[in-house]
Amino acid sequence: MAQASATKVGELAPPLELRDTDGAIHALPTPGEVPATVVVWTCNHCPYALAWHDRIVQVARDYEGRGVRFLAVNSNDAERYPHDSLEAMRERVASEDWPFPYLHDETQEAARAWAAQVTPHVYVLDPELRIRYEGAPDADHMDPGLDAAWLREALDAVLAGSDPQRPATDPVGCSIKWK
Amino acid sequence: MRTPRVELLWWEGCPSTDAALAMLREEMTSVGLDPEAIDVREVSTDTDAEREEFVGSPTIRVGGRDVQPLPDEPIGLSCRVYRLPDGRISPLPDRAEVRQTLTDAMKGGD
Numbered sequence: 518m519a520q521a522s523a524t525k526v527g528e529l530a531p532p533l534e535l536r537d538t539d540g541a542i543h544a545l546p547t548p549g550e551v552p553a554t555v556v557v558w559t560c561n562h563c564p565y566a567l568a569w570h571d572r573i574v575q576v577a578r579d580y581e582g583r584g585v586r587f588l589a590v591n592s593n594d595a596e597r598y599p600h601d602s603l604e605a606m607r608e609r610v611a612s613e614d615w616p617f618p619y620l621h622d623e624t625q626e627a628a629r630a631w632a633a634q635v636t637p638h639v640y641v642l643d644p645e646l647r648i649r650y651e652g653a654p655d656a657d658h659m660d661p662g663l664d665a666a667w668l669r670e671a672l673d674a675v676l677a678g679s680d681p682q683r684p685a686t687d688p689v690g691c692s693i694k695w696k
Numbered sequence: 697m698r699t700p701r702v703e704l705l706w707w708e709g710c711p712s713t714d715a716a717l718a719m720l721r722e723e724m725t726s727v728g729l730d731p732e733a734i735d736v737r738e739v740s741t742d743t744d745a746e747r748e749e750f751v752g753s754p755t756i757r758v759g760g761r762d763v764q765p766l767p768d769e770p771i772g773l774s775c776r777v778y779r780l781p782d783g784r785i786s787p788l789p790d791r792a793e794v795r796q797t798l799t800d801a802m803k804g805g806d
Binding site: 562563564565567568597598599600635658659661689690691692694 | 778
């Protein structure tokens, strides 16, 4: 089943409230609470998501001191794709050092509301939770040297209070596994 | 010298098919095989995946042998995770590994 509608840059982000791998509930910050928020749709078993993962993690670490909040969401159908079950997500977080919560979108309602298409699919929100960038982390999943440059550009612009020069790119990755 | 059967199985949920096909054609050409002889087959249903023992897209088989066998991987419609020799994760197999599989099969290693 395809997503219901397309999320657009410039619009307010849809609500997001999901449990992480420990059962704790995480939501978007309240307007004005943080200078920027990054929401990344990802998963456990997509080569594109895995190839970009370390770069996204590094961005989270690099911008942590500036108050940027990161949330990772997995919406894949775990029944048909056991690699993306809550238990598998929990095991992954336990074996790796994640600097942000890994949220389980079991109903896939969040993915539909956000019109997330693939993993990874990156969104950057400004302090008022308006979407200011949507797309891929950078131009090539196979080149770690690109260092998630598009995501960093967008974050730098939002933190400076300006418009990202590149507000949208085509997200590249594995399709979200709909129920 | 044998001419092995070369298969490329793909699923539309992964964007790597065109790149996989291009790489496979280049490597077939480089070892003297006809790049147009690839048996390209779409795997679009769970039934297809079961029948083909499909563990992800793209899957490349030469003389029936997977270029990077994954015996413990569940069968299903998904994207394959390949490991390159330098440790990077990739949606495509290593080019040299593909070439080696082709040459092994041509020598009768299949």
